[in-house]
Amino acid sequence: MTAAAHTDTFGRPLRNLRLSVTDRCNLRCQYCMPERDYVWLPRQQILNYEEVGTLVDVFLDLGVTKARLTGGEPLVRRDLPELVRLLAEKPRLSDLAITTNGVLLADAAVPLRKAGLHRVTVSLDTLRPDRFQALTRFDDHARVLAGIEAAAAEKFQSLKLDTVVMRGVNDDEILPLLDYGRKVGAEVRFIEYMDVGGATRWSPTSVFSRVDILAAIARRHGPVTPIAERSSAPAERFRLADGTTFGIIASTTAPFCGACDRSRLTADGQWYLCLYAARGLDLRGPLRAGASKDELARLITEGWRERTDRGAEERLGIRNRAPLVGVETLRKNPHLEMHTRGG
């Protein structure tokens, strides 16, 4: 049975947990990890799967029903299907998904499906191999497409493609990406470029907004119909006359903090209540010191009850918006990075 959800100061329920399983990544996307060097989390601080399972049990006791594995790149974490199996066996977890860059997905799709994973989202920002290399610094475009096709063949409950649209970089690929998504049976979600920690090259002029995206699609496809649905999911969904559906995640120009039921557990057990939060709550320390599940539950409940975060909305109110955090600060505190926190 699902536990009654705990609510924060704005009445938002604790329902959705992002589990960053590693801060490491095998790509260096311009909008996320554009620097040459990074400071990594110390290995001995990374939670093992048993520890992750224990914390997830506490979150399930408190009403969480959905979890998403992310990172960093979750598929670089060794034996990830073992964690999927451990989580998929928890009946109160009604939704178990992964966000991956797809580079290692061709070999992982079958083991992930067998382990009980429900849904897959693959980040795909371009259909052009040369542009992929410029965007990510790796020549892995063909592997990503093979990963997407392998996932499509496994018939997960859903397959989605996430595209961060950057003005002057890939805004000319919105229509081809929609066509590609239709071809492989995946819904595409266009994401506005966000000024999160790690996006050190962000500028307001590089954002290709929800309005711009809708206009580009309407120019080719005619009327775009919003799909009315009540959901805490970040994407607003739309339908085209030919039945194709797609989503837009407009965190930068039209944030949706009021519906945010998400929190994030980093690979080293720090719990963040907002993508933009300056500080998290240490759960690894108490867990390793032998705290009981009740004690951990108390920490989490108190943290959530006091939650006032509405980071994206606060960013929207800032004039002369610039990157959230400078490189030197990120090096001193890698927990501020999107790739540590789990996008």
Ligand code: SAM
């Ligand atoms: N490595 C995996 C991947 O590439 O999907 C999971 C982690 S990645 C941080 C998760 C998501 O965050 C991806 O869809 C990525 O596109 C998105 N992301 C990272 N930086 C972003 C930014 N500055 N603006 C918008 N989305 C961003």
